[in-house]
Amino acid sequence: MNTLSVAQLDETLGFQVRLAQLKMFEHFNQHFSHIGMSVGEYSVLLAVGENPGVRQGDLAKYFLIKRSNMSKVMRAMEQRGLVERRESESDGRALAIYLTTEGQDLVYGLIDELSAYHQEPAPGLNANEQIQLVALLKKISLAAKPGPVD
Amino acid sequence: MNTLSVAQLDETLGFQVRLAQLKMFEHFNQHFSHIGMSVGEYSVLLAVGENPGVRQGDLAKYFLIKRSNMSKVMRAMEQRGLVERRESESDGRALAIYLTTEGQDLVYGLIDELSAYHQEPAPGLNANEQIQLVALLKKISLAAKPGPVD
DNA sequence: TATTGTTATACTCTATAACTATA
């Protein structure tokens, strides 16, 4: 048992957000250890599935990671055969991303499981509290304009 | 302006926690860029200040990082002259951590500024919402036993 | 035998800058 406690931190939003983040991550991995990829990777595939032809740079903006890093992520996905990258027809600089058939199978094969997972409230919360919590967090994320990613 | 939106993710607790975490971090750094250390480093010093003689391993448990990594953190703090590490009197294996005079000056010189910062609600929230949010997050972090760190 | 801390090492995430091709 851990006896240490730091009042100055325990009552702090930043610290509690970090703890919640760790908990959420652990919880997700317990349920989805069989999919062979991280939450982040799966989330990117999901975003592509919902937005076929999305630009690679718009994905980077949405997930708040640098273009240079998204570049590596997408190349890895492409090499795993999960996405296809075509030169955009309207803009020769841009890459339009699509799920391959294999990518679609992976993403949509998990949709039901994922939807069930998200309907369960997080550990320690009831359904109402979960809704409240998401609403409060969205106020923060929508508040200030997102810091520039690049 | 970013046109991309992924309903399956935007309404998700895990995704919103990540966004909130990034926002909190950015917000903190804007206010405390002058202290020359990260939130994490400052938090560790604060924990030592509130718990003089705390064991290095208990700090690791509290912050949910590995002993091996806390070892590096504390050695760096020691070399910067901010903490002192004494062999525990009651347990020859353990190290008891104390703030040096310099460490105390740094930590307690920022206490007022920090306390004022934490009384301001996060961007997008009013005071009530901030309190609610912290309470909900604490429910999660207290819910399941913390995943074993080591 | 189990625990505390250390070291070495590796892997992921993230950040910066220089480059190309296109707009």
Add this chain to the structure above:
DNA sequence: TATAGTTATAGAGTATAACAATA
């Protein structure tokens, strides 16, 4: 000139395993 993507590289943060000293 500015933007989209790439590459190389460096820095955090985190994970594992083997080890010495102590309990």
